Amino acid sequence: MQSDTKPRWERRKDARPQELLAAALDLFVDRGYAATRLEDVARRAGVSKGTLYLYFENKEELFKAVVRENIVDVIGKAESDIAAASGASCSELLRTMLHKWWSEVGSTRASGLAKLIMAEAGNFPEIAAFYNDEVIERGNGLIASIVRRGVESGEFAPVDADVMTRVLTAPVLMLMLWSHSFFPCDTGGMDPEAYMAAFLGLVERGIRAPAPVAPT
Amino acid sequence: MQSDTKPRWERRKDARPQELLAAALDLFVDRGYAATRLEDVARRAGVSKGTLYLYFENKEELFKAVVRENIVDVIGKAESDIAAASGASCSELLRTMLHKWWSEVGSTRASGLAKLIMAEAGNFPEIAAFYNDEVIERGNGLIASIVRRGVESGEFAPVDADVMTRVLTAPVLMLMLWSHSFFPCDTGGMDPEAYMAAFLGLVERGIRAPAPVAPT
Amino acid sequence: MQSDTKPRWERRKDARPQELLAAALDLFVDRGYAATRLEDVARRAGVSKGTLYLYFENKEELFKAVVRENIVDVIGKAESDIAAASGASCSELLRTMLHKWWSEVGSTRASGLAKLIMAEAGNFPEIAAFYNDEVIERGNGLIASIVRRGVESGEFAPVDADVMTRVLTAPVLMLMLWSHSFFPCDTGGMDPEAYMAAFLGLVERGIRAPAPVAPT
Amino acid sequence: MQSDTKPRWERRKDARPQELLAAALDLFVDRGYAATRLEDVARRAGVSKGTLYLYFENKEELFKAVVRENIVDVIGKAESDIAAASGASCSELLRTMLHKWWSEVGSTRASGLAKLIMAEAGNFPEIAAFYNDEVIERGNGLIASIVRRGVESGEFAPVDADVMTRVLTAPVLMLMLWSHSFFPCDTGGMDPEAYMAAFLGLVERGIRAPAPVAPT
DNA sequence: AATGAATGAGGATTCATTCAT
DNA sequence: CATGAATGAATCCTCATTCAT
Numbered sequence: 001m002q003s004d005t006k007p008r009w010e011r012r013k014d015a016r017p018q019e020l021l022a023a024a025l026d027l028f029v030d031r032g033y034a035a036t037r038l039e040d041v042a043r044r045a046g047v048s049k050g051t052l053y054l055y056f057e058n059k060e061e062l063f064k065a066v067v068r069e070n071i072v073d074v075i076g077k078a079e080s081d082i083a084a085a086s087g088a089s090c091s092e093l094l095r096t097m098l099h100k101w102w103s104e105v106g107s108t109r110a111s112g113l114a115k116l117i118m119a120e121a122g123n124f125p126e127i128a129a130f131y132n133d134e135v136i137e138r139g140n141g142l143i144a145s146i147v148r149r150g151v152e153s154g155e156f157a158p159v160d161a162d163v164m165t166r167v168l169t170a171p172v173l174m175l176m177l178w179s180h181s182f183f184p185c186d187t188g189g190m191d192p193e194a195y196m197a198a199f200l201g202l203v204e205r206g207i208r209a210p211a212p213v214a215p216t
Numbered sequence: 217m218q219s220d221t222k223p224r225w226e227r228r229k230d231a232r233p234q235e236l237l238a239a240a241l242d243l244f245v246d247r248g249y250a251a252t253r254l255e256d257v258a259r260r261a262g263v264s265k266g267t268l269y270l271y272f273e274n275k276e277e278l279f280k281a282v283v284r285e286n287i288v289d290v291i292g293k294a295e296s297d298i299a300a301a302s303g304a305s306c307s308e309l310l311r312t313m314l315h316k317w318w319s320e321v322g323s324t325r326a327s328g329l330a331k332l333i334m335a336e337a338g339n340f341p342e343i344a345a346f347y348n349d350e351v352i353e354r355g356n357g358l359i360a361s362i363v364r365r366g367v368e369s370g371e372f373a374p375v376d377a378d379v380m381t382r383v384l385t386a387p388v389l390m391l392m393l394w395s396h397s398f399f400p401c402d403t404g405g406m407d408p409e410a411y412m413a414a415f416l417g418l419v420e421r422g423i424r425a426p427a428p429v430a431p432t
Numbered sequence: 433m434q435s436d437t438k439p440r441w442e443r444r445k446d447a448r449p450q451e452l453l454a455a456a457l458d459l460f461v462d463r464g465y466a467a468t469r470l471e472d473v474a475r476r477a478g479v480s481k482g483t484l485y486l487y488f489e490n491k492e493e494l495f496k497a498v499v500r501e502n503i504v505d506v507i508g509k510a511e512s513d514i515a516a517a518s519g520a521s522c523s524e525l526l527r528t529m530l531h532k533w534w535s536e537v538g539s540t541r542a543s544g545l546a547k548l549i550m551a552e553a554g555n556f557p558e559i560a561a562f563y564n565d566e567v568i569e570r571g572n573g574l575i576a577s578i579v580r581r582g583v584e585s586g587e588f589a590p591v592d593a594d595v596m597t598r599v600l601t602a603p604v605l606m607l608m609l610w611s612h613s614f615f616p617c618d619t620g621g622m623d624p625e626a627y628m629a630a631f632l633g634l635v636e637r638g639i640r641a642p643a644p645v646a647p648t
Numbered sequence: 649m650q651s652d653t654k655p656r657w658e659r660r661k662d663a664r665p666q667e668l669l670a671a672a673l674d675l676f677v678d679r680g681y682a683a684t685r686l687e688d689v690a691r692r693a694g695v696s697k698g699t700l701y702l703y704f705e706n707k708e709e710l711f712k713a714v715v716r717e718n719i720v721d722v723i724g725k726a727e728s729d730i731a732a733a734s735g736a737s738c739s740e741l742l743r744t745m746l747h748k749w750w751s752e753v754g755s756t757r758a759s760g761l762a763k764l765i766m767a768e769a770g771n772f773p774e775i776a777a778f779y780n781d782e783v784i785e786r787g788n789g790l791i792a793s794i795v796r797r798g799v800e801s802g803e804f805a806p807v808d809a810d811v812m813t814r815v816l817t818a819p820v821l822m823l824m825l826w827s828h829s830f831f832p833c834d835t836g837g838m839d840p841e842a843y844m845a846a847f848l849g850l851v852e853r854g855i856r857a858p859a860p861v862a863p864t
Numbered sequence: 865a866a867t868g869a870a871t872g873a874g875g876a877t878t879c880a881t882t883c884a885t
Numbered sequence: 886c887a888t889g890a891a892t893g894a895a896t897c898c899t900c901a902t903t904c905a906t
Binding site for chain 5: 038058059
C-alpha cells in the first residue's frame with residue numbers, strides 16, 4: 001500500500017509555472033522575443049507545447065510573467081528600501097541603489113530582458129507599454145527621487161534630475177547589454193567589475209558639488 | 217492612346233540602389249533585421265519585390281550594404297581625420313571625435329543600426345561578424361588610439377585604454393539606442409543635447425590627469 | 433453541436449508517414465522531383481502543408497524516404513536471396529533476378545523513381561549521390577556478381593561482367609522508363625510482357641557459351 | 649570612309665538564331681527543360697535576355713527549334729536514305745541505320761534531348777506531343793519498316809515489327825541516356841563502343857532466323 | 865534591332881496556436 | 886491535466902515574360 005503509491009510531492013503541478021518561466025527567461029534572453037519558439041521553451045521545461053498553454057495564455061503573457069518574476073518584483077523591493085532609508089546620505093544611497101540594481105538584475109540572466117526590450121519593443125507595442133509602465137517608469141522614478149533629494153539638500157550640484165538619472169543609469173544599462181550576448185565574440189577584454197569601478201569613479205568626482213572654496 | 221499614358225514602370229537604374237538602401241535603412245531601423253520584410257522595403261522604394269533582387273543578392277547583402285553606406289564610410293573618413301590631426305590635444309581630439317560620431321551617425325537614422333545589431337547579432341552570426349569587423353573593431357580602435365596617445369603624453373590619467381574606450385563610448389551608444397525607437401512612447405523628456413552636454417562635462421572633469429600640485 | 437460534428441482534423445500519427453510516402457511516390461513519379469510541390473503531396477495525403485514537415489525534415493529527406501521504402505528495401509532482400517541461392521545455375525539465377533526486379537520494382541509505380549533520377553540527378557547532386565550509393569552500386573553489384581560467377585564456372589561466354597551487367601539491365605531500365613509516364617500518349621502498343629519475353633529470348637540465345645562442337 | 653564603317657559581316661544578325669540554338673542545346677541537355685533559365689541561354693549566346701525573345705516566341709518555341717535543328721533534320725535525311733537503299737540486305741540496313749543513329753545523334757550533345765524528353769514530357773504536354781509526332785513516330789517507323797521488310801523476305805525470324813523495334817532501339821536509347829549526364833559520377837567504366845559492340849553481337853546472334861536445317 | 869530593368873506568380877519552409885485524444 | 890498532431894498564415898527567393906529606352 002505504501003510502496004506503490006506515487007509520492008505525492010513528485011512533480012507537483014505548482015512547480016510547472018516556475019520551470020516554464022525559468023526556461024522562458026533563458027531562451028528569451030538568448031534569442032530575443034520573436035526568435036524564441038514556444039516549443040523550445042516547453043521542451044526545455046520538460047513539458048509539451050500544449051502544456052505551456054495551460055499556464056500562459058500566449059507568448060505575450062508568458063513574456064510578461066517572466067518580466068514580473070525577474071524585474072518587477074525587484075523594483076518593488078527597492079521602492080520599499082528607499083522609503084525606509086530616509087536617513088542616509090544621497091551619495092551613499094545612490095551608490096547603493098546602482099550597485100544593488102547591478103547585483104540583483106544587471107549581473108543575472110534577467111539583464112538580458114533589457115536588451116530584448118530595447119531591441120524589439122518597436123515591433124510589439126503591447127509589450128513595450130507593459131515594460132515601460134512596470135519597469136522603466138518605476139525604475140527611473142527611483143533614481144530620480146534620490147537625485148532630486150540630493151540636489152535639494154545641497155549635497156549634489158544643481159542638475160536636472162531626469163537627465164542625470166539617464167546619465168547615471170546609462171552605463172549600467174550598457175553593461176547589462178554588454179553582459180548578455182551583445183554579440184558572440186565581443187566584450188573581449190571587458191571586465192564588468194573594472195567597468196563599474198571606472199564608472200563609479202567618474203560619478204564620484206563628477207557629480208559632487210564643488211567643495212566651497214575655503215576662505216584664504 | 218497618347219503619350220500621357222502612365223507607363224507600368226520606369227527605368228531608373230542609377231537611382232534604384234540609393235532608393236532601396238534608404239528604404240531598407242528606414243525599415244531595418246524601425247523593425248529590426250528579422251522583422252523587416254523585403255517586400256516592404258521594395259514597396260517603400262516604389263518597386264516590386266523582384267526588383268530588389270536585381271540590386272542585392274539577398275537580405276543579408278542588402279543589410280551589409282546599408283551598414284556600409286551609413287556607417288563604415290563614416291568611420292573610414294574619421295580614420296583619415298585622426299591620422300591627419302596629429303597636432304591637436306588629445307582631450308580636444310577626443311571631444312571632437314565623440315561629437316562627430318554623434319552628429320554623423322548617432323543623431324541620424326543610422327544609429328538604429330547599432331540597436332539592431334545589439335538586438336539580433338546573436339541570431340545572425342554572419343551579420344554579427346561583419347559588423348564586428350567593419351564597425352566595432354575599427355570604431356573602438358579609433359577612440360582607443362586617442363586615449364592611448366593621451367595617456368602616453370601625460371595629458372590623461374594612466375587609465376586602461378580599452379576599458380576607458382568602452383566607458384567613453386557607452387553613453388553615446390546608449391544615446392543612440394535611446395534616440396531610435398527605444399520604444400515608441402519612451403524617451404519622453406530626454407533631450408539628446410542635454411545628455412551629451414552632461415556627459416561631456418563628466419568626461420572633462422573625470423578623465424583629465426590631476427594638475428600637478430604646485431610646489432609650495 | 434452534437435457528436436456528429438466533423439472534427440477539423442484527425443490524429444493519425446501512425447498512418448501518416450505511409451500515407452505521405454504513398455502520396456509523394458505518386459507525385460514524384462508523375463512530375464519529377466523539382467516539379468512536385470510539397471503542398472500537393474500533403475493535400476493528396478489529406479493533410480496540410482505543415483503536417484508533412486512533422487514527418488519529414490524537407491523535400492530531400494522525403495524523397496530519400498520514398499526511395500528507401502520502395503527500392504532500397506527490395507535490393508536488400510535480393511542480396512539475401514542471392515547469397516542463399518548458391519546452388520542454382522547462373523542462367524537461371526540471372527533470369528530470376530531480372531524478372532524479380534521487374535515484378536517488384538519495374539512494374540510498380542516505383543519504377544518512375546528511376547526515370548526521375550535519370551532526369552534530375554544532374555540538378556540535385558545530393559540526391560544523385562544518395563541514389564548512386566544506395567541503389568545503383570548495390571543493384572549493379574548484384575547482377576555483376578552473378579555474371580562473374582557464370583563466367584568463372586564456364587556457364588557463360590567470357591564477357592566483361594560490368595559491361596554485360598549494363599547490357600542486361602539496360603532493357604529493363606528502358607522498360608521501366610517506358611512504363612511510367614514516358615509521356616502521356618506514348619507506348620501505344622507496347623506490352624511490357626511481350627517486351628520482356630523478346631528480351632529474355634535474346635539473352636537466352638545470346639549470352640550462353642556456344643555449345644562445344646560435338647566431335648564428329 | 650572605309651575604316652570607320654563597321655565591317656558589314658560582323659555579327660550578322662543571321663547568325664544569332666544559330667548561336668542561340670547552340671547555347672540552348674547545351675543548357676537544355678545539361679539541366680533539363682524546366683531548370684534551364686533563358687537568361688543563361690542568352691548570356692551563353694552573348695546576347696541579352698530580351699534579344700532571345702526577338703527570335704523565339706518563348707521557351708517552348710526555343711526548345712522546339714532546338715529539336716528541329718538537331719534531330720528532326722537527321723531523321724528526314726535517314727528517311728530519304730532508306731527509300732533509296734532498297735537493294736541492301738535488311739540485316740545490313742538495320743545495322744547501318746542503328747549505327748548512323750548513334751553516330752549522328754546518339755554520340756552528340758543532341759542525345760541529351762532524348763533524356764530530357766523522357767524526364768519532363770509529363771510536365772509539358774505540348775512538348776511531348778511535338779516530340780512524339782516529329783521524332784518518336786518517324787524514328788520508330790523507320791526501324792519498323794526495315795524489320796517488317798526483313799520478316800517479309802524471310803531474312804528475319806517472324807517477329808512483331810513494332811515490339812522488335814523497341815527492343816532494338818532500347819539499348820541505343822539507353823546508351824544515349826547514359827552518355828549524357830546520367831549522373832555526375834556514374835558510367836564509370838562504361839565505354840560506349842564496348843557497349844555497342846556487345847549489343848550488336850547479341851542482335852546478330854539473336855535476331856537472325858535459324859539457318860534452315862540442312863537436309864541430311 | 866537590342867537591351868536589361870521591372871514585374872509578379874509560385875514554391876519551400878517556419879512557428880504560434882488550436883484541439884482531438 | 887497533459888499531450889503533441891494538425892493547421893495555415895507568413896516570408897524569402899526565383900525566373901519567364903514584358904516593355905521602356
